Amino acid sequence: MTEDPYAPPFEEEAPPAPVERAPRKSAAIVPAQNIAGRALVVVIAIMTFLSCITFGAVTLVRDTALMWENQISREATIQIKPVADLDMDSALTTAANIATEFDGVKGVRIVDRAATTRLLEPWLGSGFDIEQLPVPRLIIVTIDENAPPDFAAMRDTIKTAIPSATLDDHRTWVDRLVAMAHTTVTIGVAILVLMLSATVMTVVFATRGAMDGNGHIIEVLHFAGAEASFIARQFRNRFLFTGMKGAAMGGVAAIVIFIVFSWWSSRSMATPQGDQAAALFGNFAIGSAGYLGVLMMVAVIGSLTAATSHATVVAYLGDLEGGHGEA
Structure with a gap:
């Protein structure tokens, strides 16, 4: 049988294309969301x-x-209680001069009557006469933190000159604060x-x-x-x-x-x-x-x-x- 010269050439069927599958996502050992x-x-x-x-x-x-x-370690307080036959202004000046003589004292400030009145106003109200009340007067002593004065000697000297005066170096408060901080x-x-x-x-x-x-x-x-x-x-x-x-x-x-x-x-x-x-x-x-x-x-x-x-x-x-x- 002769081949038809006008017939199209024989073409072999191409093999089917491989189907591409998406890669399977491996499941995590530990679920991401649960x-x-x-x-x-x-x-x-x-x-x-x-x-x-x-x-x-x-x-x-x-x-x-x-x-x-x-703040407390930078200051000490001299308190003078009013007693009979005591000239408060003179006593304040004397105590301030004694404190100034000690090494380690950077400054002395007498709390005047107006400042003392403002300190008492939250408890006593306004309009009172401080001279009619047995209110102690204060002296603020600024000290050198690196070289503090001899508080024991200062306390004895002030006490000898003015028996109703006391010196508070706030050491008790400082110790309590340190203990509180450590406890906290x-x-x-x-x-x-x-x-x-x-x-x-x-x-x-x-x-x-x-x-x-x-x-x-x-x-x-x-x-x-x-x-x-x-x-x-x-x-x-x-x-x-x-x-x-x-x-x-x-x-x-x-x-x-x-x-x-x-x-x-x-x-x-x-x-x-x-x-x-x-x-x-x-x-x-x-x-x-x-x-x-x-x-x-x-x-x-x-x-x-x-x-x-x-x-x-x-x-x-x-x-x-x-x-x-x-x-």
């Missing part, structure tokens, strides 16, 4: 917030105590340790729950040859992200609280309430060191979350190997 993960973020945020508030409060009290201590720092550190311990326990339970929910996958990977470090790294990375997310939320909330209190303190500075608060706690500003401490607290809690989950997974896999070895 109820336990979201709850853990909230718990870590709350713990971080409370830890940062505690740290800021300790910093605020410590700074305020140091401010009080510095100790209590704050103890509270921080308790909160960090609670965070660790929460992460342990959350890690155990995540491992129980994915136990079959972990066992298959482990006995198929996956190293414990690989499995632990998956949990560590997931919990590091969870811990940093919750810690950042709590740290930001704490910083906002400190900024709001500082703003309120600055706005209320001219009011009686604001003046009293400023006298007790300063301007509610924790300073750059306090904010740096908050950031460090966020980093510590995030890192602690990751380290705790890693240790929990390693311990779990160790128990798993031990259990199968005994079986």
